[in-house]
Amino acid sequence: MTGPKMQATAVAHPNIALVKYWGKRDAALNLPAAGSFSATLGPMRTRTTVQWGNDADRLVLDGAMADAKATARVSAWLDLVRALAPGLGGAHVTSDNDFPTAAGLASSASAFAALALAATRAAGLDLADDALSVLARRGSGSAARSLFGGYVEMRPGERDDGTDAHAVRCQPADHWPLHVVIALTATGPKKVSSTIGMNHTVDTSPYFDAWVQTVAPAIEAARKAVAARDFEALTRVAEASALQMHASAIAADPGVLYWTGATVDVVHAVRRMRDEDGIPAFFTIDAGPHVKVFTLPEHAGAVRQRLTGLDGVRGTLDAVVGGDARTVDA
Numbered sequence: 001m002t003g004p005k006m007q008a009t010a011v012a013h014p015n016i017a018l019v020k021y022w023g024k025r026d027a028a029l030n031l032p033a034a035g036s037f038s039a040t041l042g043p044m045r046t047r048t049t050v051q052w053g054n055d056a057d058r059l060v061l062d063g064a065m066a067d068a069k070a071t072a073r074v075s076a077w078l079d080l081v082r083a084l085a086p087g088l089g090g091a092h093v094t095s096d097n098d099f100p101t102a103a104g105l106a107s108s109a110s111a112f113a114a115l116a117l118a119a120t121r122a123a124g125l126d127l128a129d130d131a132l133s134v135l136a137r138r139g140s141g142s143a144a145r146s147l148f149g150g151y152v153e154m155r156p157g158e159r160d161d162g163t164d165a166h167a168v169r170c171q172p173a174d175h176w177p178l179h180v181v182i183a184l185t186a187t188g189p190k191k192v193s194s195t196i197g198m199n200h201t202v203d204t205s206p207y208f209d210a211w212v213q214t215v216a217p218a219i220e221a222a223r224k225a226v227a228a229r230d231f232e233a234l235t236r237v238a239e240a241s242a243l244q245m246h247a248s249a250i251a252a253d254p255g256v257l258y259w260t261g262a263t264v265d266v267v268h269a270v271r272r273m274r275d276e277d278g279i280p281a282f283f284t285i286d287a288g289p290h291v292k293v294f295t296l297p298e299h300a301g302a303v304r305q306r307l308t309g310l311d312g313v314r315g316t317l318d319a320v321v322g323g324d325a326r327t328v329d330a
Contacts, residue, residue: 008122009049012113012325014099015040015145016180016284016292018238019218020245021154022211023202029162030141033202034215036154037222038145039294040173041180042322044099046110049330050118054090062096077112077139078119085123093119099317108194112139113146113325121327133166149173149323151226153219173321176229179300182317183307185262186289194287197249197256204253211248214241231296235274235282238294242284249287258288262312266291269310279303 021036057075059066066074074093082088093115097107116136120127127135129147137144144166145152150173157165202208218241225233249256263285270293273279281295281303295303297320304316 007051009330010114010118012110013322014110022245035156040322041319046114048095048114050122051092052088056090060094108140109142109146112143130166179297180319183291207248207251260289
């Protein structure tokens with residue numbers, strides 16, 4: 001290892017799972033119960049700067065000092081880097097998103113991917129892709145995927161220590177430049193975090209084991225659909241995965257329901273666009289109320305117009321399939 005540079009800044013993009021990640025086989029190591037398959041989304045991004053060599057850890061999120069819970073979570077993760085490069089001291093971490101935080105838009109994925117890259121580079125570490133993905137996964141399971149651009153598969157691994165549970169890129173962003181219109185159907189952070197929701201589902205849902213059995217064949221189908229740029233095939237697998245994931249959560253005791261009425265209205269609108277008007281579009285919904293609608297670039301304007309006109313839709317965001325996490329000038 002070379003001497004630490006002490007400070008680095010990284011940018012990472014959120015990702016949206018087309019085959020969902022929901023449930024862990026080991027909560028302490030953030031090991032997924034099954035794999036997943038995602039598309040990385042730009043230009044939305046998290047920008048994070050890490051400076052080592054301080055007396056204590058400090059976390060600033062979107063311009064404000066983070067609360068004790070968030071700081072403790074990041075400090076525990078930073079201990080993993082300190083174990084790889086002893087003597088670093090405390091870290092000052094500054095991070096901001098240019099999209100809503102903790103609202104079901106995968107902000108934790110981009111946040112921990114950016115943190116993993118910035119913290120290791122500032123410490124003078126140059127980890128291989130799989131090792132960096134494993135490290136990011138320890139902060140957020142979805143962060144393992146946000147290190148890579150394009151279309152990404154998360155491998156759940158089999159080892160107890162989790163060293164084989166990491167993400168790999170399947171196709172680069174320019175292989176199939178789909179457009180995504182995100183329908184915002186609520187404001188503010190969601191009431192139930194993804195971690196709490198999935199752990200509760202694992203513990204209490206009678207549908208959880210059945211959900212896990214759907215994942216591996218869905219990943220295979222999604223991988224083939226993306227490779228062939230088969231929009232109809234990807235529509236089938238992505239919508240089924242989203243609904244099956246949420247069904248397992250809704251069946252928990254008590255049920256975990258992230259949707260609003262507008263969420264359901266958007267789902268019906270997407271189906272009407274496709275079935276009645278021939279607009280290629282499909283929906284997916286992560287652990288939150290917002291709906292991500294994938295379409296071909298030439299239809300993005302029509303999709304946006306339809307979604308914006310729905311009661312309960314508070315706005316839309318536009319995204320494209322994005323690139324790798326990367327270091328940038330501070």
